[in-house]
Amino acid sequence: GAVVSQHPSWVICKSGTSVKIECRSLDFQATTMFWYRQFPKQSLMLMATSNEGSKATYEQGVEKDKFLINHASLTLSTLTVTSAHPEDSSFYICSAIRAGDVAGELFFGEGSRLTVL
Amino acid sequence: GENVEQHPSTLSVQEGDSAVIKCTYSDSASNYFPWYKQELGKRPQLIIDIRSNVGEKKDQRIAVTLNKTAKHFSLHITETQPEDSAVYFCAASIGEYGNKLVFGAGTILRVKS
Numbered sequence: 437g438a439v440v441s442q443h444p445s446w447v448i449c450k451s452g453t454s455v456k457i458e459c460r461s462l463d464f465q466a467t468t469m470f471w472y473r474q475f476p477k478q479s480l481m482l483m484a485t486s487n488e489g490s491k492a493t494y495e496q497g498v499e500k501d502k503f504l505i506n507h508a509s510l511t512l513s514t515l516t517v518t519s520a521h522p523e524d525s526s527f528y529i530c531s532a533i534r535a536g537d538v539a540g541e542l543f544f545g546e547g548s549r550l551t552v553l
Numbered sequence: 554g555e556n557v558e559q560h561p562s563t564l565s566v567q568e569g570d571s572a573v574i575k576c577t578y579s580d581s582a583s584n585y586f587p588w589y590k591q592e593l594g595k596r597p598q599l600i601i602d603i604r605s606n607v608g609e610k611k612d613q614r615i616a617v618t619l620n621k622t623a624k625h626f627s628l629h630i631t632e633t634q635p636e637d638s639a640v641y642f643c644a645a646s647i648g649e650y651g652n653k654l655v656f657g658a659g660t661i662l663r664v665k666s
Contacts, residue, residue, distance in 0.1 A: 479642060479657065479659050480597070480642065480656045482653060482654070482655070485648075529596060533652050541602065542587075542599075542654060544596040546596050
């Protein structure tokens with residue numbers, strides 16, 4: 437149990453286009469999901485906290501108009517990279533907390549590799 | 554805010570030897586400390602975790618120790634195998650509900666056969 441799936445696993449797009457990444461909890465409800473960004477050979481940097489039915493909370497330095505997050509249901513959060521540029525190329529990983537769990541344990545998606553040409 | 558430091562950045566060991574990775578954190582309110590293993594291009598996998606009310610936890614070849622007073626925790630892998638080669642991240646919980654994680658910079662572990 438506790439499977440989190442991301443789609444797409446990789447995407448290549450032209451500069452200036454928008455890209456949407458989906459994060460789904462397949463067998464549990466997730467009241468909270470997190471979006472991380474990981475550059476090559478670096479650590480995971482928390483971008484934002486996505487709460488079902490409310491606005492996302494963004495970490496300092498993350499542009500909310502650039503990275504749109506929607507958490508419309510207890511099993512789906514989406515991250516849209518708007519007007520993508522080459523510097524947005526990265527590995528984006530979502531994670532979810534299972535509703536009712538003791539705070540802490542995260543379940544990660546497979547990650548989505550974005551390449552902006 | 555929370556700062557998690559992880560050392561070493563790279564670690565090479567001979568197969569069968571032990572490997573130790575250390576992390577320190579700054580926020581005394583942190584109470585959950587997981588360790589993740591990440592292979593290239595894949596998602597982080599939780600390998601072991603510890604909560605602040607426990608000083609040590611062991612799962613087969615993997616153990617984690619926590620010193621809350623000194624604000625440091627360590628990962629110990631015994632009898633290392635080539636398949637243990639990966640990047641390992643420590644993390645510490647933060648936030649109002651303790652459900653956000655701040656990650657260390659990672660340690661590249663290479664097990665030589």
